[in-house]
Amino acid sequence: MATMNSIRDTFYEECEELLEALAEGLSSMDAGAQDSETLNAVFRAVHSIKGGAGAFALNALVAFAHRFETVLDGIRSDRIELTPEVMHTLLRSADHLADQVEAAREERVIDPETTDGFLANLNAVLGEDAPASPGPGDDDPCFGFAAVTLDFGDLGDDAAPIDLPDLTGLPDLAAPSPATDAAAATTGYLIRFRPLPALYANGHDPALLFSALADLGTLEVRLDTSALPDWAAFDPADAYLSWTIRLATAEPETLLHEAFEFVEGLCVLDIGPEAAEPAEPHLPAAAAGEAVPASAGPLPAEVPVAAPPTPAAEALAEPVPSPAPAAAPRAKREARPADEDGGNGGPKPTLRVDLDRVDRLINAVGELIINQAMIEQSVLDLSLNSDAEIITHVEDYRLLARDLQEAVMAIRAQPVKPLFQRMSRIVREAAEATGKAARLVTSGEGTEVDKTVIERLADPLTHMIRNAVDHGLEPQAARIAAGKDPEGTIRLLAAHRSGSVIITVRDDGAGLNRAKIRDKAVAKGLITAEADLTDSEVDNLLFLPGFSTADKVSNLSGRGVGLDVVKNAVAALGGRVSIASVPGEGTEFTISLPLTLAVMDGMVISVAGQTMVIPVASVIETIRPGPGDLHVLGTQEKVLSIRGRFLPMIDVAQCLGLPARATGEAPLLLLVETENQSQCALVVDAVLDQRQVVIKGLESNYGAIPGVSAATVLGDGQIALILDAEALTSNRGLGDMPLSRPVPHPAGASHASL
Amino acid sequence: MQASETNRSDVEFVTFFAGGQSFSLDITHVREIRRWTAVTPLPHAPKEVLGVMNLRGSVIPIYDLSARFGLGPTPENPRNVVVVAMIENQTVGLLVEAVSEILSVQRAQIQDTPDIRSDTTRQSITGVIPIDEGMTRVIDLAAVIQAKGRQAA
CATH class of the missing domain: 3.30.565.10 (Histidine kinase-like ATPase, C-terminal domain)
Structure with a gap:
């Protein structure tokens, strides 16, 4: 079941975050922070993991988390003193909790004896004998089934664990519905809403209206598709859908009318108090026993598709809805409980994005940077007056492109x-x-x-x-x-x-x-x-x-x-x-x-008339030697004398099989470090520039080249090869070095020697 | 009616000239045809690999088809074009003298490569197609770019 899997994934992702929060809290406790906020954060982390794990019937994990939580609660209520030994137990328990989560994720089973050992440690802290099997439902006053309810109170800003049990549809967890409490002190309204074609024509979206209503209270939206005609009679420009909305709110009725203010005259609207019948309990979707595809999203903030913007889109997106109302897409949304933690600077809102998408964006921006450099070069070649408008534009473009690149790179960056x-x-x-x-x-x-x-x-x-x-x-x-x-x-x-x-x-x-x-x-x-x-x-x-x-x-x-x-x-x-x-x-x-693998600081050099790039990181220093610094060793091997040491010199052009450089011309030497930590001088013609280069792999379209790690595109659109200093220095027939040493993958991908 | 019948058995080829001979490549491999631009030579590359070219940010190797078939390097000419071809996930460019036409033939018209002595040629040609001016050689792209150009990666 795909939905279940995605919920599982979300659970484990969240566990990761919670475990991080746990480790962080414990380490600051270890460092001496005794404030209740830290302790609460630790407690919440363990508690949320327990809550989520309960939904997946991870009993051992729940039992352990529960015991852990009991100890934390004891510390919180000063029943247990936080001695270094207790701290140690807490830290080790957190490690074990992490192991358990990982094991559950990989569907492994942890040796119960290991867990028992940790449980015993926790029990020792609690100062009581180990109960035969500590279950999730035992004596703890703040935890009765109400993992769900408690979560609502404690974790207003961390909504997903709340939602998990709901969606899994485990009957026991689903039973208490927090929403019903909220509805008790409110008035119910029944709204019938039928948009006219003009509503869509004016660009209104019923989903937005519903979400405005949802801010007022608890909302339940039902789509009525009974007016949908047969395909043959279907006019994509007409409006066929209507909705019945139940709203439980403490707000006055005028606010409801205000929500519809902008669509007045564009729809048939009827707002009235709801009949005495009790509001339909907000059963979780899965528990209701029907597949409601739209509400499968794990986050409550994700509004189930209330209605497509236009009937035409509806027609395109779905085959003709079956006349049975139960099968019709049903929109349903529960108002989130008031965000209690909103003010106290909770975690910044984040977005989970598929890494592939980010990489695609990064690639595109990389190409944009190259394209920008090419345009800049072309404009420069026009030799315009420096006050020409296009020069300003190009300059702006350059800055924008850099900004964009930095922003995109920041997406991948993580603390x-x-x-x-x-x-x-x-x-x-x-x-x-x-x-x-x-x-x-x-x-x-x-x-x-x-x-x-x-x-x-x-x-x-x-x-x-x-x-x-x-x-x-x-x-x-x-x-x-x-x-x-x-x-x-x-x-x-x-x-x-x-x-x-x-x-x-x-x-x-x-x-x-x-x-x-x-x-x-x-x-x-x-x-x-x-x-x-x-x-x-x-x-x-x-x-x-x-x-x-x-x-x-x-x-x-x-x-x-x-x-x-x-x-x-x-x-x-x-x-x-x-x-x-x-x-x-x-x-x-x-x-x-x-900082990043996609961009590198490169030294643009010239070798035998070709422009190449060498990573700045591998160059220790550049030297222009005097005639007295060069010595011949053997028949033609040259060595450089520098600060009393003699270093081998490697002609890059010769290494790459390029025509040797003209003799007599004073060479430029780049001091690099060789594999065995000694130094060595690379002979090049000139250093032209130092700049950031976007790394482009050669392997996918061509193959590995000894001495070359990747390529990059220069400002003029030409490709420059990126040299691999280590390969060059180890490549030159030292005798014991194989000539075709595997070249590190351009983007640093898994290396053979790892 | 006639059209639909032929469509079923038709294969389309892009034909081009290299080293004065006609070659053709299955059109499904061909991505685009580009003007020749200067390439960056690669070290330790076989002679038919002219270097790498920048194709909208991707680095693609350019093979001199004429040199690949032992017909000598393609002389420099502003009219030379690069056929950008793709096989599996590898994108390469083939330098040719000119692209002539898109040839639509029935499978039965493709003949096996005559049993000639040159291994290089035989291994890189999957067949020949008779055309008005003689014949066109159907190249095996994978063989052309892998036989020598690639090191074990």
């Missing part, structure tokens, strides 16, 4: 907060597994990054956080001996810095043991025993494939995969990782990422 929140769980688990005490301090959670980047960052970040706890922090005894806080601190920071996003993971542990790293690298044959490495070069050995410093393989972080995995994952996103460490004070990993 890193949920990602960071997940990490606090990782720290808890890692600390538990290693017997260390650790806490996570985050900052900059509001920093926004492309959604895909966030998704693909989860794994590397998890890895780094685990590493920080497992390898970074010293055991408690060592920390005490060193005069440090026995509890280690992992700091996770995010910030925007000049067009990129910087994410830092810092621990206050012992710092890297460079001697040990060196020994290990020598033992593994990664470096020779004589190699003279700087501190930072030693640190970077950690990123080499197959390097792991853990003495014994723990099941936590030393699983044979090392930081090279992190490095590759970050590189696939167009970013880089660096490491810094101070002995005795800790280690810091810094990930620097592009």
Whole structure:
């Protein structure tokens, strides 16, 4: 049943948000916030998850959430003191709740013993024996079936969980109808409304009228299609539909007339008090036992299609409605309860949109930007006076296009907060597994990054956080001996810095043991025993494939995969990782990422007469060497001497099989970092510009090209290739490097080495 | 009556000239025909891949059909056109000297490729159709663009 599935999806989407709210609330409680608002938010989150889960008969989840809620309630009413132990239990319970939701989503079953363990912990907090089976309907005074009613009160601004039970049509949940209470103190009106053709001709829409009425009270709309003629006699310009509206409202009748003010004379209208018969109870659609397609939407704010704007549209949209009134599309709308939370700054209204649609928009805007650049170029080529009107227009166009692009990119951008929140769980688990005490301090959670980047960052970040706890922090005894806080601190920071996003993971542990790293690298044959490495070069050995410093393989972080995995994952996103460490004070990993995957900061360069682009991120510096800086090594290999070091030089033109550059001309060198963390100089002809470029994949229409990661379209409409600095540097017959190394996918899609 | 009968068995081809010979491509593959514009050459590309062109924001590779069939590179001429063709999700351009006509033939009129010695040609041609001026070669688009142009991606 498609409808049911979409309701399920909505439920899980909401659970995600609720779990985030839960984690957020708990972490601020953990940080010392004791105010009732935070506690209420946490309580509401658990409660709403329980309410939704009840509708899907997820009994174990409901039972657990219920127990959790009881503990929270105890804290709220000061019956339970919020000790660090209790806090720990709450945090772990929230983790388990998240697991349960995930399991339910994937239709897995969690081992009941695990759940029992968590339940026992909660019961221990409650200080009572575990009841045999805590059910959803037990003693809690504020929870009797009335998950629905309570939701209305607590969650005026979070309507969907309210609606879920209604739509599922579980009879027990559907029974109490909150709307009936509202109707009790109101007057019922019966409105007969038959639009004349002129109403449609003037562009009025009955649906809008109904929605205006709905603001006055509880509304029930019935469509009468009995006047619809046979197809043969059907005149699309005529009006055949009429409606019977029942309105229960406390407002005076004049307001009803006002709603119809603008259609006066365009319809046949009859408004009168309703006969004594009780208003039809607002049975949920599904419970009423008939499929009402229009009211399938999970959100109450979604007005079921009350009426098509014109009878013609109706005729087009649907086959002739069957004469049976029950089958006729029935419009139904319940007024939302007064929005109690409206004033206290609840969450901003959001819209869930299919990601494909957003991507389509982003693509179109990308092309618009290119088109704008082309127009600008063409206008420039006309060499008009600078006061020509078109120059102003083109300038405006450029600004508008940039605005548009920024706005569109912002749609994909999401704060890193949920990602960071997940990490606090990782720290808890890692600390538990290693017997260390650790806490996570985050900052900059509001920093926004492309959604895909966030998704693909989860794994590397998890890895780094685990590493920080497992390898970074010293055991408690060592920390005490060193005069440090026995509890280690992992700091996770995010910030925007000049067009990129910087994410830092810092621990206050012992710092890297460079001697040990060196020994290990020598033992593994990664470096020779004589190699003279700087501190930072030693640190970077950690990123080499197959390097792991853990003495014994723990099941936590030393699983044979090392930081090279992190490095590759970050590189696939167009970013880089660096490491810094101070002995005795800790280690810091810094990930620097592009803001978006669709646009990149590029350096426009010229190579053998061709215009190309190299990511700014991969260029460390540009150098114009003097004649004395270039040396020949071997027969013709050239090296650059810079600040006392000799770096290999790579001729980009030669790498790409283009005609070699004319000798004698002073080359320009771009210093880039190679795969094994040393540096290397790329020889190019000139740097022309630095600009944002829209990344266009080559693979879908052509295939991978060694040394080229993607292409972009320049202002003149010409295509420029985007160079892959890493591939270029590793490609040039170093002997051990295969020539056709797989080129990272242009948009950073899943990399083979991941 | 006559029209509906022929429609049932008809296949339509776009015919064009490359290297002085007539080739044709199933019209369902053809998306548009464009004026030739400068391309950006690709490194490590086979000689028949002239480079990539910007088609309203998409990057499409351009194949020199004449060179592909071993008839030498197409000489530069402002009248050269690019046949933009699509196969599966891949969009490519074929550089040809001129597009001549849309040919509507019955399936039975398409003959198997004569057993010639050149493998390159035989593998990229699915058949021949007799026309007034001799014959036109029906090209196998997938074979033309995949035989050499693509690296294992």
